[in-house]
Amino acid sequence: MGEILGIGVTHFPGLMLPDAYMSSFLTRTLKSNRVPAEMKEPARWPEPLRQELAANQDGKAAAEHRRRLVGGFRKAREALDAFAPDFVLIWGDDQYENFREDGVPSFCVFALDAIDSRPFGRPGRSEQGNVWGESPDKVVHVRGHRAAGCHLAAELIKADFDVSYAYAMRHELGLPHAFINTILFLDYDRRGFPYPVVPFHVNCYGSSVIAKRGSSAHLTGTADPNAVDPPGPNPSRCFDVGAAVARSLADSPWRVALVASSSWSHAFLTGKHHWIYPDVASDRARFDELASGNFARWRKLTTTQIEDAGQQEFLNWVCLAGAMDALGRKAEIIDYVESYLFNSDKCFALFRPAA
Ligand SMILES: [Fe+2]
Numbered sequence: 001m002g003e004i005l006g007i008g009v010t011h012f013p014g015l016m017l018p019d020a021y022m023s024s025f026l027t028r029t030l031k032s033n034r035v036p037a038e039m040k041e042p043a044r045w046p047e048p049l050r051q052e053l054a055a056n057q058d059g060k061a062a063a064e065h066r067r068r069l070v071g072g073f074r075k076a077r078e079a080l081d082a083f084a085p086d087f088v089l090i091w092g093d094d095q096y097e098n099f100r101e102d103g104v105p106s107f108c109v110f111a112l113d114a115i116d117s118r119p120f121g122r123p124g125r126s127e128q129g130n131v132w133g134e135s136p137d138k139v140v141h142v143r144g145h146r147a148a149g150c151h152l153a154a155e156l157i158k159a160d161f162d163v164s165y166a167y168a169m170r171h172e173l174g175l176p177h178a179f180i181n182t183i184l185f186l187d188y189d190r191r192g193f194p195y196p197v198v199p200f201h202v203n204c205y206g207s208s209v210i211a212k213r214g215s216s217a218h219l220t221g222t223a224d225p226n227a228v229d230p231p232g233p234n235p236s237r238c239f240d241v242g243a244a245v246a247r248s249l250a251d252s253p254w255r256v257a258l259v260a261s262s263s264w265s266h267a268f269l270t271g272k273h274h275w276i277y278p279d280v281a282s283d284r285a286r287f288d289e290l291a292s293g294n295f296a297r298w299r300k301l302t303t304t305q306i307e308d309a310g311q312q313e314f315l316n317w318v319c320l321a322g323a324m325d326a327l328g329r330k331a332e333i334i335d336y337v338e339s340y341l342f343n344s345d346k347c348f349a350l351f352r353p354a355a
Contacts, residue, residue: 001140002252005083006324006351007076008331009319010263011092011181013125014342015069019062021128025268025343029275032219049277049340052072056341065342072335073185080186080195083342085257087145087196089152089245091316092178092261093204095214097171102201104209105164106233107241109156110199111169116141117174119184132190134291142175142183145196148254152198155248161241175199178316182261200245204262206232207307208269216268219275231303238315239299242322250327260320263311263344270310280338282309283345290331290349295321302336317347324351 014022042050055061074171080088098108117140120126126136144168153165169175175183179199187193205214208230218222233241242258249256264286265278273279282305289295298318306312324331334348 001184002249003255004246004249004323004327005079005085005257005353006320006329007074007080007257007259008320008347008349009073009182009185009259009261010069010344010348011178011185011261012069012263012342012344013177013181014065015066015185016130016181017125017128019059019066021339022062022065023056023341024128026276028216028340029219029268032275033221034219034225035274035276039276045170046277046340048280052341061341065337065339068335068337069185069346070188072346073188073338073347075334076348076350079352080257082265083173083255083257085195086254087148087198088257088259089198089200090179090182090259090261091200091202091242091319092176092182093316094176094201094209095205096209097168097176097214098201099203099209100170101210104203104229106203106237107163108194108201109149109153109165110144110167110169110201110307111146111153111165112141112144112199113146114141114143115169115174117180119175119177119180121173121175122177140174140180140184142180142193143196145198148196149198151252152245152248156241156244158327159244159248161244163241176201178261180212182259200319202238202315202319203232204312206230206303206312208312219268223316232312232315235315235318236299236302238318239322239325242319243326243350244288245319247322255321258320258323259314262316263346264309264314264317265309266313267343268282269312272308277340278344279309279311280340280345282311286311286314287347290347293330295331296325320351327351
């Protein structure tokens with residue numbers, strides 16, 4: 001019988017950057033001519049955003065944000081090491097890295113032997129540097145688990161979940177940001193990350209995965225702002241896929257950590273706020289459901305609700321919720337970090353096996 005540990009974290013790229021660049025998402029948005037001029041006036045912004053900005057005049061808000069996030073990752077890593085998994089499955093969004101014009105599946109399981117990545121070589125980011133002082137050419141080697149990836153894809157297909165699978169990544173930099181950032185942050189103290197990884201892509205961006213180039217092309221003027229792609233998988237499907245993953249792995253010989261990696265509402269996806277700040281109220285509602293043991297309600301969310309709240313990446317957590325619901329687990333909250341300034345709210349949670 002397999003053993004499973006559930007973990008929820010973020011892969012917020014700002015944590016990789018020096019403090020001075022942590023609010024660069026807002027800086028970029030305010031340069032966009034798609035944001036109405038009057039909405040660029042701080043007087044039109046919510047008071048908590050103005051307060052965070054004031055607190056960040058001397059970089060203190062960024063330092064505090066980092067302190068909370070690093071603390072969350074250290075606790076998650078401690079639980080991971082104590083559990084000592086045979087492999088770590090990570091649910092992560094694709095942001096125009098593997099899923100491009102020539103093929104966009106709803107889900108893809110990667111059955112890899114190993115993969116080399118260059119996480120600091122991303123165009124537009126390398127000149128900002130990184131907190132570890134690594135060169136843009138630095139190669140990070142991560143072990144995969146081809147047998148587990150193959151087994152899981154086969155079991156899901158047999159159970160009527162038509163996931164795709166792949167033996168290689170097309171992304172030029174190796175592991176896409178959702179996976180490599182998670183690994184780097186779980187190893188923030190640079191002790192090494194010894195666990196094989198099974199990346200499990202979710203088409204979280206759905207109607208904007210190509211249109212927004214998986215990020216902010218709608219703001220930077222590099223794509224048609226009115227283009228709409230077919231949707232990603234519904235929250236109910238993500239929840240059910242997660243449950244099927246848990247059932248399959250519970251019957252496997254492996255000890256597995258199931259990791260959902262994403263921040264929740266993203267400012268640059270929240271059109272109703274002119275992409276300036278995230279939907280903090282919706283995130284708080286989701287957090288209350290998580291903390292009170294009612295996260296099975298996430299199965300009833302609609303794609304319209306998810307997109308309205310800029311919570312596209314939250315679908316990774318919905319996969320984890322389905323898995324943990326199937327196992328009868330409750331969430332142990334490590335931390336919940338709200339922010340209007342640093343693009344998104346972040347949550348850290350564990351779902352431990354019964355002692
Ligand atoms: Fe992401």
